[in-house]
């Protein structure tokens with residue numbers, strides 16, 4: 582972990598050319614194999630932690646600033662949209678590297694400039710237009726360049742209340758506080774586009790939610806708040822059949838229910 586920027590530059594200049602370098606923020610998007618990492622690891626958290634307001638609408642933040650701190654400070658400055666940063670358990674450097682986003686917000690939509698450093702310790706300022714960003718991905722203008730800091734522009738407002746609401750929403754829908762490797766799947770493009778527009782995605786998630794509601798309604802264990810003994814798919818199928826059969830048929834005898842429905846149709 583470097584002491585500061587000068588220390589980092591001196592370290593990189595002294596590093597033998599070609600040494601593999603891995604930058605780490607909070608490590609919330611990394612899974613390291615037991616064999617470890619070949620090369621050097623540079624950790625930015627606590628080292629690059631400057632965060633300040635610049636002018637009316639801009640914020641300058643170094644790469645090691647945790648996203649949650651950025652969200653909290655923006656709420657104090659009443660600058661937004663920045664609430665979404667509260668849901669990203671990483672640093673700004675990690676968020677820049679993968680265009681992290683949550684609740685319809687995305688890191689690179691707010692970026693105007695970045696400061697980068699290369700393997701030889703050379704520092705550059707680059708305009709955001711030099712990067713191409715897409716869903717959880719960016720294309721950099723040059724390989725082997727890492728983020729030191731970014732200038733973010735916020736045209737709207739944000740509040741501590743809105744930040745708290747998003748945190749609560751996250752707490753209700755995700756296992757916060759449990760050990761987790763984060764999201765393993767990416768959203769399909771249609772869902773991402775719908776989320777960007779602020780729409781609620783239709784189709785599969787709604788159908789699945791309806792089935793789960795049905796399962797809860799009809800499953801005695803679920804109603805009592807106990808853990809179900811059967812797979813969800815079994816329960817929902819049984820619940821659907823029971824709903825069709827007027828709720829009277831016993832859950833353990835699906836063949837009978839099916840027989841009865843068939844008879845009524847013939």
Ligand SMILES: Cc1cc2nc3c(=O)[nH]c(=O)nc-3n(C[C@H](O)[C@H](O)[C@H](O)COP(=O)(O)OP(=O)(O)OC[C@H]3O[C@@H](n4cnc5c(N)ncnc54)[C@H](O)[C@@H]3O)c2cc1C
Nearest residue numbers: 606607608609610671672674675676678681682727728763
């Ligand atoms: C429970 C949980 C929930 C999550 N929810 C979300 C979510 O809602 N949205 C979302 O987008 N992500 C989410 N993530 C993933 C993760 O939090 C984000 O990807 C975050 O941006 C990673 O930041 P980090 O500082 O921890 O990066 P790290 O995990 O340390 O590194 C991630 C990548 O970024 C690179 N990197 C780090 N710092 C720099 C730098 N300064 N310059 C260049 N490259 C750098 C690393 O080399 C690595 O390739 C979640 C993860 C967990 C565990």
